Amino acid sequence: MAGNKKRRSDNEGLDPKSVKKSKAKEYWKSQAKAKYHSLHSIEEGSQGIFATCDRGREARCVEEMYRLLGQVASELYGLDLSDDKNGGGEDDEDEDEDIEASIQKEISDLKGAKPEKPFISVKLDVECVIFFRLKPPCEPIAMVNALCAGTVENRLKSRHVHRLTPVTRIGKANAEGLEAVAKEVLPPHFHRSEECIKFAIKPTSRNHSHLKRDQIIKIVADVVGTNHKADLKNPDLLILVDFYQATFAG
Numbered sequence: 690m691a692g693n694k695k696r697r698s699d700n701e702g703l704d705p706k707s708v709k710k711s712k713a714k715e716y717w718k719s720q721a722k723a724k725y726h727s728l729h730s731i732e733e734g735s736q737g738i739f740a741t742c743d744r745g746r747e748a749r750c751v752e753e754m755y756r757l758l759g760q761v762a763s764e765l766y767g768l769d770l771s772d773d774k775n776g777g778g779e780d781d782e783d784e785d786e787d788i789e790a791s792i793q794k795e796i797s798d799l800k801g802a803k804p805e806k807p808f809i810s811v812k813l814d815v816e817c818v819i820f821f822r823l824k825p826p827c828e829p830i831a832m833v834n835a836l837c838a839g840t841v842e843n844r845l846k847s848r849h850v851h852r853l854t855p856v857t858r859i860g861k862a863n864a865e866g867l868e869a870v871a872k873e874v875l876p877p878h879f880h881r882s883e884e885c886i887k888f889a890i891k892p893t894s895r896n897h898s899h900l901k902r903d904q905i906i907k908i909v910a911d912v913v914g915t916n917h918k919a920d921l922k923n924p925d926l927l928i929l930v931d932f933y934q935a936t937f938a939g
Contacts, residue, residue: 730811733822736823739858740851741850754819765832768826805817868912888920892931
């Protein structure tokens with residue numbers, strides 16, 4: 690009877706060795722992707738760079754950013770990061786080799802502790818967005834400018850990285866946190882002279898609805914002060930304010 694028939698396994702009829710190899714490949718593929726995210730939360734007070742990419746390409750984007758940041762850090766600060774994570778595998782058909790290399794790298798890393806890197810990836814639960822925390826001497830704005838210049842000059846190659854946003858400071862995503870970071874970050878740009886500076890404020894929110902756009906703009910504009918003029922079409926300075934869940938980046 691039809692009701693007594695057992696459901697066939699999805700792997701029935703396949704070579705057991707092939708099935709085992711496929712499962713092992715998927716396991717190590719997930720491990721290789723996961724290991725690139727060395728931190729699991731964005732720390733308050735830190736600085737770094739947001740990068741966007743296509744959906745499903747976050748791991749490739751992280752690999753590529755490690756390579757690009759390593760090149761720029763070497764050019765700007767003379768840092769030797771040759772033992773850092775190497776990214777930039779351009780073709781999907783090379784993924785098996787990338788996974789094998791990742792496994793060997795992970796095994797060698799376990800043999801001894803290494804000094805903390807000047808930049809490190811942070812795992813986010815938002816699609817198409819990655820974040821790298823930077824530490825001195827690496828400076829977000831300088832590194833993003835160098836990355837863009839290198840791409841324009843065709844010295845740096847990028848396939849998966851789309852938009853870059855430098856982050857001067859991370860704070861709590863509430864009115865008090867926004868005001869505190871604004872008072873720390875903005876004075877060097879606006880309060881050192883009497884010159885009138887034209888500015889624009891661009892807030893962006895990801896998985897955040899506590900503060901509305903108008904509230905964000907007002908808090909930041911109050912810190913800038915009345916001596917300066919808002920100009921959305923031709924600003925001298927653009928203030929980027931990115932909100933991510935319970936944290937924000939300015």
